[in-house]
Amino acid sequence: MQETYSISELGKEFGITTRAIRFYEDKELLSPTRQGGRRIYSRADRTRLKLLLRGKRLGWPLEEIKSVLNMYDAGDGELDQLQYTAKKIEQRRQQLLRQKQDINAALADLDRIQNRCVSHMATLNSCNDNHSSQNHQSQKETSS
Amino acid sequence: MQETYSISELGKEFGITTRAIRFYEDKELLSPTRQGGRRIYSRADRTRLKLLLRGKRLGWPLEEIKSVLNMYDAGDGELDQLQYTAKKIEQRRQQLLRQKQDINAALADLDRIQNRCVSHMATLNSCNDNHSSQNHQSQKETSS
DNA sequence: ATTGACGTTTACGTAAACGTCAATGCTTGT
DNA sequence: ACAAGCATTGACGTTTACGTAAACGTCAAT
Numbered sequence: 001m002q003e004t005y006s007i008s009e010l011g012k013e014f015g016i017t018t019r020a021i022r023f024y025e026d027k028e029l030l031s032p033t034r035q036g037g038r039r040i041y042s043r044a045d046r047t048r049l050k051l052l053l054r055g056k057r058l059g060w061p062l063e064e065i066k067s068v069l070n071m072y073d074a075g076d077g078e079l080d081q082l083q084y085t086a087k088k089i090e091q092r093r094q095q096l097l098r099q100k101q102d103i104n105a106a107l108a109d110l111d112r113i114q115n116r117c118v119s120h121m122a123t124l125n126s127c128n129d130n131h132s133s134q135n136h137q138s139q140k141e142t143s144s
Numbered sequence: 145m146q147e148t149y150s151i152s153e154l155g156k157e158f159g160i161t162t163r164a165i166r167f168y169e170d171k172e173l174l175s176p177t178r179q180g181g182r183r184i185y186s187r188a189d190r191t192r193l194k195l196l197l198r199g200k201r202l203g204w205p206l207e208e209i210k211s212v213l214n215m216y217d218a219g220d221g222e223l224d225q226l227q228y229t230a231k232k233i234e235q236r237r238q239q240l241l242r243q244k245q246d247i248n249a250a251l252a253d254l255d256r257i258q259n260r261c262v263s264h265m266a267t268l269n270s271c272n273d274n275h276s277s278q279n280h281q282s283q284k285e286t287s288s
Numbered sequence: 289a290t291t292g293a294c295g296t297t298t299a300c301g302t303a304a305a306c307g308t309c310a311a312t313g314c315t316t317g318t
Numbered sequence: 319a320c321a322a323g324c325a326t327t328g329a330c331g332t333t334t335a336c337g338t339a340a341a342c343g344t345c346a347a348t
Contacts, residue, residue, distance in 0.1 A: 008324070018325090023306060036314075037326060051253075054246050059203010061304070072253075075260050082265050089258050096247050096254070102198050103240050103247070109195075109216075110240070114233050116219050121226050152294070162295090167336060181296060181343075205334070 005041040007032075014053055024052060029066050048072075058099065068092060149185040151176075158197055168196060173210050192216075202243065212236060 007018045024030050025039075029052055032039040041049075048069060055065035067088065074085045151162045168174050169183075173196055176183040185193075192213060199209035211232065218229045 006324085017307075019308085020306060022326090027305090038314085039325085054250065057203075057243060057246050058250070059201075063304090071257050074257075076264060079265065079268050082261055082268070086258065086261050086265070089254055089261065093251065093254050096251055099201060100244065100247050102201050103244050106198065106202070107237065107240055110233055110237050113215050113218075114230065117226055117230050117233065120220060121223065121230075124223050124226070150294085161337080163338085164336065166296090171335090183295085207334090 001043075003043065005046055007039050007041070010041055010046060010049060014049065016053070021049070024049070024062070027062055027066065029062060029069060145187075147187065149190055151183050151185070154185055154190060154193060158193065160197070165193070168193070168206070171206055171210065173206060173213060 005013075007021055010016075011018045011021060021030070025032065030041075030045055030048060032041045032045050034040065051069060051072070052065055055068060060068070071085055071089060071092075074081065077085075149157075151165055154160075155162045155165060165174070169176070174185075174189055174192060176185045176189050178184065195213060195216070196209055199212060204212075215229055215233060215236075218225065221229075
């Protein structure tokens with residue numbers, strides 16, 4: 001585990017371009033130190049980028065991601081600021097729970113579609129026999 | 145429950161503009177019937193729009209949403225087409241499960257941040273007493 | 289007959305999130 | 319000394335997902 005990273009190292013590790021990383025800095029989501037112009041990313045910067053990309057996978061716009069990232073750094077501060085942060089945390093939690101419901105609904109739909117799909121393939125196979133059996137596991141876990 | 149809907153009815157119901165709905169049609173995500181130029185949306189069209197918006201809340205681009213919507217209509221068809229659909233269903237399932245993991249991780253992070261936040265507010269309150277107690281329930285359910 | 293309320297198409301504008309050069313700088317091996 | 323490789327900052331282009339008019343049709347009510 002390294003102490004610091006170059007911009008291209010992070011780009012390779014996370015599969016994004018250096019242009020994207022610089023863009024995130026431009027939008028004030030990252031603020032690496034410099035060594036004569038060159039950007040030096042600490043492990044905290046790396047973590048921030050990791051969280052940023054998680055937000056992206058959840059479909060959040062960069063401005064939202066920025067405000068969430070700022071929550072991580074809002075450990076201390078004035079009471080007003082803390083209460084404001086607490087309120088935003090609750091809002092974010094609500095959004096996440098709604099997204100979770102959407103995902104569960106989408107997974108249920110996929111199950112239904114897959115069943116229809118598989119059963120129709122079965123009818124096709126019963127007419128025209130002797131095919132290689134495919135790999136169909138319909139996982140039914142609720143949690144995780 | 146109505147049989148058909150106008151474009152503005154759907155817009156109001158789902159809180160989107162008619163411009164957006166027409167745009168979705170332009171991108172071939174919807175295809176309502178016409179009555180002398182006017183668009184008439186069936187209940188199936190309404191459901192399609194509902195699914196579309198769910199995809200949007202999950203952060204999917206319209207092109208992805210379109211391909212998912214097409215899965216719903218791919219009940220019958222050739223074997224090749226069914227196998228292709230089955231493959232796409234699995235890919236979509238994988239993405240949903242990864243999104244679910246991201247959400248769980250984000251929820252866990254929010255718990256940590258909230259705890260830090262609340263405890264720091266407590267230290268502030270212990271110095272300057274006599275404040276109204278806030279409403280903090282940290283739900284710990286894993287499923288749903 | 290006219291006025292709204294609703295609908296239509298066409299066209300241009302815009303914000304977000306980068307991609308793609310171009311011109312330049314540092315620095316490291318030969 | 320000099321090229322190779324990685325870095326920098328602009329500047330402009332692109333795609334997505336609509337917003338915002340403009341100009342017009344239609345139908346019901348006054």
